[in-house]
Amino acid sequence: ILRDYVEVVRKQSLEKNYPFYSSRPIIEYSVYRGLKQVDKETMREWIVLIRAYIAEFIKYSHLGGVGIGAKMNLDDKMSFYLNFDGRYLTDIESFGIGKEIFAYCVLPRFDKCIMLGIGEEW
Known part of the structure; x- marks a missing residue:
């Protein structure tokens, strides 16, 4: 269900709906x-x-929470970084590198x- 939800939101995002x-x-x-920087700044x-x-080693800080490197596809060259609340530390550690995740994050x-979600079937 989460994969389907991502596809629906992707379609709506392309339509600006x-x-x-x-x-x-x-x-x-x-x-x-894929947006231009000027458009991203309005978001x-x-x-x-x-x-x-999950693509890179997990980093934890009492002040900053849990940071991970992620990739859209496992074979992508570059990672992007996400920061979660510290309460996710043991869950993310147990998922490990290569596990599919789904998240909402605040921009920018x-x-x-x-x-x-963490790649399980819903």
């Missing part, structure tokens, strides 16, 4: 990534919907992320 979560517009990550405090794979820094 953004859904909302808690009064904030949602844009799918691959669509967001402060929006939510980005991400479907990705991809911080304040909420885990939606």
Whole structure:
């Protein structure tokens, strides 16, 4: 169901018919990534919907929470970074590198992320 949800939000994002979560517009990550910088700057405090794979070692800080490197596809060259609340540390550690995740993150820094799913069938 989460994969289907990502596809629906992606289609709506391409059409600029953004859904909302808690009064904030949602844009799918691959669509967001393809925008010009000037357009991205207008989306402060929006939510980005991400479907990705954990790709890099997990970093934890009492102040900053849990940071991970993620990739849209396992064979991508570059990672992007997400920051989750510290309570996700043991869950993310147990998922490990290569695990598919789904998340909402606040733009523009991809911080304040909420885990939606971890690749299980819903």
